[in-house]
Amino acid sequence: xxxxxxxxxxxxxxxxxxxxxxxxxxxxxxxxxxxxxxxxxxxxxxxxxxxxxxxxxxxxxxxxxxxxxxxxxxxxxxxxxxxxxxxxxxxxxxxxxxxxxxxxxxxxxxxxxxxxxxxxxxxxxxxxxxxxxxxxxxxxxxxxxxxxxxxxxxxxxxxxxxxxxxxxxxxxxxxxxxxxxxxxxxxxxxxxxxxxxxxxxxxxxxxxxxxxxxxxxxxxxxxxxxxxxxxxxxxxxxxxxxxxxxxxxxxxxxxxxxxxxxxxxxxxxxxxxxxxxxxxxxxxxxxxxxxxxxxxxxx
Amino acid sequence: xxxxxxxxxxxxxxxxxxxxxxxxxxxxxxxxxxxxxxxxxxxxxxxxxxxxxxxxxxxxxxxxxxxxxxxxxxxxxxxxxxxxxxxxxxxxxxxxxxxxxxxxxxxxxxxxxxxxxxxxxxxxxxxxxxxxxxxxxxxxxxxxxxxxxxxxxxxxxxxxxxxxxxxxxxxxxxxxxxxxxxxxxxxxxxxxxxxxxxxxxxxxxxxxxxxxxxxxxxxxxxxxxxxxxxxxxxxxxxxxxxxxxxxxxxxxxxxxxxxxxxxxxxxxx
Numbered sequence: 001x002x003x004x005x006x007x008x009x010x011x012x013x014x015x016x017x018x019x020x021x022x023x024x025x026x027x028x029x030x031x032x033x034x035x036x037x038x039x040x041x042x043x044x045x046x047x048x049x050x051x052x053x054x055x056x057x058x059x060x061x062x063x064x065x066x067x068x069x070x071x072x073x074x075x076x077x078x079x080x081x082x083x084x085x086x087x088x089x090x091x092x093x094x095x096x097x098x099x100x101x102x103x104x105x106x107x108x109x110x111x112x113x114x115x116x117x118x119x120x121x122x123x124x125x126x127x128x129x130x131x132x133x134x135x136x137x138x139x140x141x142x143x144x145x146x147x148x149x150x151x152x153x154x155x156x157x158x159x160x161x162x163x164x165x166x167x168x169x170x171x172x173x174x175x176x177x178x179x180x181x182x183x184x185x186x187x188x189x190x191x192x193x194x195x196x197x198x199x200x201x202x203x204x205x206x207x208x209x210x211x212x213x214x215x216x217x218x219x220x221x222x223x224x225x226x227x228x229x230x231x232x233x234x235x236x237x238x239x240x241x242x243x244x245x246x247x248x249x250x251x252x253x254x255x256x257x258x259x260x261x262x263x264x265x266x267x268x269x270x271x272x273x274x275x276x277x278x279x280x281x282x283x284x285x286x287x288x289x290x291x292x293x294x295x296x297x298x299x
Numbered sequence: 300x301x302x303x304x305x306x307x308x309x310x311x312x313x314x315x316x317x318x319x320x321x322x323x324x325x326x327x328x329x330x331x332x333x334x335x336x337x338x339x340x341x342x343x344x345x346x347x348x349x350x351x352x353x354x355x356x357x358x359x360x361x362x363x364x365x366x367x368x369x370x371x372x373x374x375x376x377x378x379x380x381x382x383x384x385x386x387x388x389x390x391x392x393x394x395x396x397x398x399x400x401x402x403x404x405x406x407x408x409x410x411x412x413x414x415x416x417x418x419x420x421x422x423x424x425x426x427x428x429x430x431x432x433x434x435x436x437x438x439x440x441x442x443x444x445x446x447x448x449x450x451x452x453x454x455x456x457x458x459x460x461x462x463x464x465x466x467x468x469x470x471x472x473x474x475x476x477x478x479x480x481x482x483x484x485x486x487x488x489x490x491x492x493x494x495x496x497x498x499x500x501x502x503x504x505x506x507x508x509x510x511x512x513x514x515x516x517x518x519x520x521x522x523x524x525x526x527x528x529x530x531x532x533x534x535x536x537x538x539x540x541x542x543x544x545x546x547x548x549x550x551x552x553x554x555x556x557x558x559x560x561x562x563x564x565x566x567x568x
Binding site: 061064065066086089090091092093094096097098100101102104105106107117118121122163176 | 438439
């Protein structure tokens with residue numbers, strides 16, 4: 001199963017909701033993503049696992065259109081978002097919702113206003129309808145009584161639930177989660193996992209969940225992709241991953257400090273081993289496909 | 300050694316050019332989102348947010364702007380009163396205070412106070428929002444951060460700085476009046492008469508309504524650019540806030556020089 005070009009498990013009749021092909025991305029001299037290939041089928045929950053600093057959140061941001069890759073493409077429902085103009089991309093962005101690690105709630109607004117914001121900004125609904133929808137969304141995440149509180153007055157777990165309510169405000173087709181259970185106690189984390197599963201089932205939304213929490217991965221995933229060294233190292237169902245004999249997968253599942261994933265990493269963490277091609281004297285890198293020679297990556 | 304010095308200077312230059320380009324982008328973005336047809340209706344200009352920012356920027360800054368300008372007027376009168384009395388020319392104090400306040404000090408001191416009061420607040424607020432991924436959350440939900448965060452602040456500051464400058468003029472002249480009448484014994488009626496001879500409404504109008512909006516634009520553009528470019532957590536927010544205040548004060552002083560030269564070229568004074 002672990003190989004350089006993992007093949008996703010095809011579902012009968014399913015089409016790819018998100019397709020990442022050959023994505024490379026560097027920040028200054030650090031290559032974070034080094035040819036990521038991943039296909040997330042419509043309606044499934046894909047968990048992207050990986051050690052700290054391996055580029056999981058960066059990959060999520062590439063999928064969200066926040067970072068444009070140096071090479072490769074990201075297609076959402078068959079449309080290449082890496083080639084889209086900002087306005088067109090903003091139209092696409094209404095088809096998905098995102099929940100960030102810290103919740104990313106707007107602190108100057110109340111909980112209710114946070115959830116109402118996408119509705120106010122993207123629809124022409126009356127305030128009374130928006131108020132009803134806000135209550136419905138907050139009810140779905142079990143926070144209907146907290147509408148008037150400010151984000152500073154609620155706990156971290158509640159903030160994530162409000163963030164989830166905001167993410168589903170426009171009934172998105174894809175839900176992205178960045179470390180949904182990080183920093184939460186096991187009970188609250190379990191509640192968030194249940195919410196992710198319930199909401200994706202109820203709404204039929206595709207879920208893309210970035211995490212390093214194995215419990216979250218095995219609870220939420222239809223399929224798991226393990227990211228390592230800037231690439232997808234392995235893809236499979238939770239059962240396939242659990243039964244894998246691949247040393248890297250075994251090490252990650254067992255949390256073993258000895259193995260292919262080094263415990264003591266270099267300064268730039270695991271991505272530091274993958275250096276981007278050095279900048280030329282002009283300060284720009286060779287354009288992909290331009291025919292200019294690209295220096296080999298140094299070890 | 301020389302290489303390192305050149306590298307340092309080059310990095311500084313790139314930093315300043317980045318600041319200039321980024322601030323210009325904020326101004327153009329505001330112009331686009333205010334003037335384009337998309338400014339109205341869904342996803343358009345957020346009028347309520349502009350009003351909230353105007354209250355926050357204008358009303359809350361009013362006491363400190365007036366206090367600073369009152370004291371500046373007093374300092375000016377105290378500084379000039381002694382030498383003028385020695386030259387037996389004490390009646391020049393009201394004129395000097397009025398001219399200095401209306402032509403230079405009120406617009407510039409108001410702008411500098413606003414750099415600290417508003418520029419720092421905007422840079423810190425947007426910087427924190429960037430660090431806590433609030434800006435990213437806006438961006439990935441299809442909401443343009445410039446329209447959502449920069450435009451209300453820019454419009455509010457550009458509208459409120461001139462209003463504050465008008466009041467700052469009166470506060471500054473009041474400071475001079477208090478010192479002139481109570482310390483140097485100039486009669487109140489005489490002080491007012493001399494003050495009114497020197498201070499023209501035109502000076503107040505051009506200082507407030509030509510310089511003021513420009514200064515407001517500089518303060519907000521620099522602060523928003525710095526806030527939205529924060530990297531590196533809380534330390535980055537602190538650095539951005541400091542840079543926003545320092546850069547906007549420098550930019551305001553340079554802009555004031557050019558505006559003053561322009562006024563003299565056009566109107567001769």
